[in-house]
Amino acid sequence: MGSHGQINRVPYYNGVKLIGEGKTWTTPDGKTVPMKKIRWAAQCRFRDHDGRTRKVEAWGSSGAEAERRLRDDLTIRKRTSSDTITGDTRLEVLADYWLRTKIDPSGLAVNTRQRYRYTTEQYVVPGLGGLLLRECTVSRLEAWVAGEVEKHAANARISLTCLKGMLDVAVREDALTANPARSVTPVPATTSEEVRALAVPDVIALRTALATDEKATAIDLHDLVDVMLATGCRPGEALALRWDEVDLTRHVVYLTGTVVREKGVGLFRQDTTKGKKPRGHLVPEFAVRMLERRAAEASPGALNLVFPSERDGLREVTTVDRQWRTFRERHPEWTWITPKTFRKSVGTAVERGADIEAAAAQLGHSHSAVTAKHYVARPAVGPDHRTILERFGG
Structure with missing residues (x-):
């Protein structure tokens, strides 16, 4: 079921099947018909979901067009007949x-x-x-x-x-x-690269470079990076941030969605984050000052976005990725950094200052194992346990 036979292309004129080949076609009584007046039918036999075989056809101004339409129809018909799955289903x-x-x-x-x-x-x-x-x-x-x-x-x-x-x-x-x-033997996970994060002096230097780069400030790249550094959010979550999710009085930013592009739909704001749960973050003073400045300068558009596009719509994550690569070309000392580096830097800083559970909560992870494996850089020198180990010296 759901299969078809050979597809044949048949030329017609005024409902009469023509005779000939190539570009020469005549009616059964010998009258030549111009190509532009011919209508073509693509025909075949199809076995429906009820087991019965039926003749199906589609029409077009050329044989190729008729066959394309027939194949499209067959795809739909095949789907309709495929909802019964058996051992003989492909x-x-x-x-x-x-x-x-x-x-x-x-x-x-x-x-x-x-x-x-x-x-x-x-x-x-x-x-x-x-x-x-x-x-x-x-x-x-x-x-x-x-x-x-x-x-x-x-x-x-x-x-x-x-x-x-x-x-x-x-x-x-x-x-x-x-x-x-x-x-089937499970496919082993690829070995993760060592997590690399920005140290505090590096962050300060990078923020200075962004703030003094006219092209970066013109596209709000410096402010966007500040939000990611202040929360540990993903780029799509920062681009989806709306002013009614920013509480400047309490210094809280709520992450409730992300920006995605779906085939056949286009770019839109998905009202859930990757972790499915909204997150509220108390943000540091440098981010509060930036948001206060933007709030004073902004004229909220229809979407009420903190980081709208030039036309007051949503910005693409891929556009920000491209803008970041362009910034790195102007500042090759930051070549190794990607937008994900900021999230890793936040995870590493919180883990160093608090613990791995705090870092996981900051990044919105359900389990700290993911945080430890992918978002926290290993220290070059381990913890100082010399006092404990000195006992071995007698």
Whole structure:
């Protein structure tokens, strides 16, 4: 079910099927018909979800156009007939069903949903889509995943996650008795690079460089960096900050959303952060002074943003990334720093001044292990325990 036969292109004139080839076509009585007056039909037979085979067709001003329209119609028709999953369903059909019914309407973050769709369509379907579900054995999946690991381990890891998700659906639909992807050897996490953060003197020097760079100040880059240094927020969260989430009296900034771009939707403010929970941060005096200055100078637009674009709309995270790279080109001493470095610097500073739990809370992490592994730089010299160890000296 959900498959079609050979597609044929057929020329017609006034409802009459023409005879000929190439650019020469005539009616059955021998009358030549100009190409511009011909209407084309693309036709084939399709097996519907009820098991019956039917003739389907689409029309166009050329054979190619008619076939394109027919293939589009077949895609829609195939989806309609694919909602019954069996062992003879192809993996590509299951993948489409999983994305449409499980991922798209889910409560996952926009970027997560887009990553699952991209990975499924660009890697899983081209690599395994032609297999029937009953052909998706552990050994076949194991071999494919191993091959993907050699190309790009991170893509292989997400691909395996997608396979597990879609084949779980096949199990629930009784198309499979067990999920073979769950027996595939897990893809090991890539070794994390050593966390590198800015020390206090470096932060002071960098803020001075930003404040004295006319091009950086013209695009508010210095103020944007100050918000990230004062809260540990992500760039998208800083760009989503609104004035009604800034309490200058209490010196509190509330992070309640982030800026994302979704295919087919465009750029918008997602009213949840990556961690799904809003966070309120008491901010230091340097950030309060900056926000007070901006509040005095600002004329809030329709979106009430603290860092609006030139047209008073949302700013792209990718635009800020590009602006930061341009700043680094003018100041090569900061080449190693990315916007994520500010978040790592905040995590490291709070861990040094308080503890790892405080750093995790500052960054909005549910577990401090993530903070320790990815956001806190290791000290060059360990803690001073000489008094304790001196006992060994007798």
